[in-house]
Amino acid sequence: MTIAKLARRLLLLVTIACVPAVWAAETMVPAAPQLAAKAWILMDANSGAVLTESNSDQRLPPASLTKLMTAYIATLEINRGRIKESDMVTVSEHAWRTGGSRMFIKVGTQVSVGDLLHGIIIQSGNDASVALAEHIAGSEDAFADMMNTTAQKLGMQNTHFMDATGLPDPNHYSSAHDMAILARAIINADAQHYAIYSQKEFFWNNIKQPNRNLLLWRDKTVDGLKTGHTDEAGYCLVASAVRDGMRLVAVVFGTNSEQARAAETQKLLTYGFRFFETQSFYKKGTELAKAPVWKGDAREVQAGLANDLTMTLPRGQAKKLHAEMVLNPQLTAPIAQGQVIGKVEVKLDDKVVHTADLVALQPVEEGGLFRRLWDSIRLFFYGLFN
Structure with missing residues (x-):
């Protein structure tokens, strides 16, 4: 049961100091908005509390939300000293031929780890994802094993990865809940690299591409994370915003347009910030x-x-x-x-x-x-x- 459902049922007895009267007052939290989406969740990034959700554990194709795990592993490897952002990666033919959204790297050329990371997060480059996966693990298949091991460690119980990009595969799936867990890990792991998710565009090889997260333009409190889209998955978004020290993560799967995923995600964030607060005790x-x-x-x-x-x-x-x-x-x-x-x-x-x-x-x-x-x-x- 979510906090919103509990709050609507909770009757608070408030004792006023020095006054021998007890007043009953109900915490007024309205029903959470219903979204035009297959699944969604709203989570507090600090406490991990789920404020509202629908079908959040349903296994669905995550499309390019997959790249959150690709980028997360890359930043872990950088922080562990196993790779450096200045390392040069030779682009394989397999990476170059990968379809879908692209950073437009060319086969046989060398691109730095840092540029590839920006290309994955901001441009959603499938080619950049495969190139970095091969650099880290030797092959995309081996990297997928790393992704699944990392998912298990994070407690992502309804996730299985087959590739570094999110291109359709029957055995490649995740859930809104699991993507919220991953987003929390990304936010808490490395503030420096998390800042990349807020960048609105990336200019590389004389090509400027915008970040597809429309909320970065519409809501100044939003600073990440990632969009995704395939015909099978629909339009998906993992977004995070922080207001007055409270950070929320909203995940939406399966809306019908780029505009809809932004609008439906904004509904969740507005609801959470309006009716909830986070308290740190110790x-x-x-x-x-x-x-x-x-x-x-x-x-x-x-x-x-x-x-x-x-x-x-x-x-x-x-x-x-x-x-x-x-x-x-x-x-x-x-x-x-x-x-x-x-x-x-x-x-x-x-x-x-x-x-x-x-x-x-x-x-x-x-x-x-x-x-x-x-x-x-x-x-x-x-x-x-x-």
Whole structure:
């Protein structure tokens, strides 16, 4: 169930400080817009919360949205030091002959990794996608294996790639939900390379081609990501926008025109920013509490979160929430770094609406023999009187 559906059913009891009255107020979130599309999803990029969706896990042809994975792997390889943007790639005949949208690279010439990356993201070049895939993995088939392995690691459960471009194949499919997951990964992985997705045009080899994402011209808060189109897939779009520190990802599959995919995606973004907000409670790795430890070489351990605690909620609701720490009783050494030692409970009044694990921020080894014996005695008597 999406947040929008939950919000419409949630009755909030708001206690006014110093006034002995309780007022009931319903969080007013209207029904999400229905789109002229086969599938769609709206997701908060920070929390991963799904605000609304329709058929978002249905397996559909993704067309050139495929190139989001092609570009993502390329940026991962750059950041890992395995390739450089200055590397020169020799264009194979296979890359040159690939049909569909093109960067217009020529067989036998050399093009830099950086230019190919721009050609993939901005011009949606199939030829550039194949050339870069061959440079990274040796062949497009081998690169497709890398794409599928990466998809599995990201949790893209309804995705399978056969090529680096998105040209039609019965075994090449994805879903709106999976593309939102991939978009989040791209946004969070590398701010420098993500900036390419906001560029409106790319000039290469005396040819200037525009970015097909019309929302880059219509909405100044939109800064990515990618369009796609084939006769089988229809017109598809993955878009992201940020307003007042809140970033949303909207994915639309299967509209009937270039104008329609932009208009339907804009409906999702408008709905999300109008009726929802994102609240960050705690950052990962920050000490939130100290937990007592028995039989250890230290008497206590720092407790914090393994991941940021961020929630997306109907507007006005975040200020009514509060968080509490609940530590596990009788923590006994040894304790490993990252071991779960409690939880954070986010509450609306007395109702828990979200939980997150508290983990040990550093290890605690076993104490010496005397410490262990003494704590065993203390625990014995503690058990008798509690």
